Amino acid sequence: MAKDELWHGIPRKDIPWFPTVDPEACIGCTLCFLTCGRGVYDMEGNKSVVVNPYNCMVGCSTCATVCPTQAIAFPDRELIWKLEREHKIFGIVRKESAEKKAKLDALKARAAAEDAIAKLVTRVKFEVAGEFDDKNLLGQMQELVENRPYDFVNVDLKTPTVKGTMEKTPSFMSFEVTSTEQADIQEFLPEVRDLVRRNGLVLVSESKL
Ligand code: SF4
Ligand code: SF4
Secondary structure (H helix, E strand, C coil), X not given: CCCCCEECCXXXXXXXXXXXXXXXXXXXCCHHHHHCCCCCEEEECCEEEECCHXXXXXXXXXXXXXXXXXXXXXXXXXXXXXXXXXXXXXXXXXXXXXXXXXXXXXXXXXXXXXHHHHHCCCEEXXXXXXXXXXXXXXXXXXXXXXXXXXXXXXXXXXXXCHHHHHCXXXXXXXXXXXXXXXXXXXXXXXXXXXXXXXXXXXXXXXEEC
């Protein structure tokens, strides 16, 4: 514990709230040593000893509650209530609580914003196969995005031969659907699927990038 640590404005060293262990009653089960997350205890041989009393959290008595032999004692809780009254700590407590609440709200807002960004879909890759002969698919794609905040990029048509294409040899095409405003494109995707379907093409895959 830092030398000048305060408990809601009261120097922690002025608050005699910490456990004392009755060595006669202690059976060395180590539960208090294990339970306390503040390093208050150590085990010496088969006995528990308090080594950092002022690390104890004011008001906590968990170790005494779990001790199987009731070897751990604490001062009367009236001691804490008296200090609260004498030092009029509740102005400080409210201020600290308001800061805690603001921090929690900021964390929640950040988590919600990160969640919304994670759900945003701004680029989707399509792979389609079929006959591309005289469909003028590029023209239809142009029409679909005209005056709208979408675009088709990385359009890649793989066709075995030009003559083969005219003779209805199946080809393979991939393209990506994007937003020109970095906005969500999910509403637009059904129209793209419909374009594929209307042209008798097979949708091989659709993946979010
Ligand atoms: S929990 Fe009780 S009996 Fe167990 S080590 Fe601690 S003081 Fe001793
Ligand atoms: S009362 Fe809580 S903080 Fe204090 S020694 Fe026990 S377990 Fe640790």
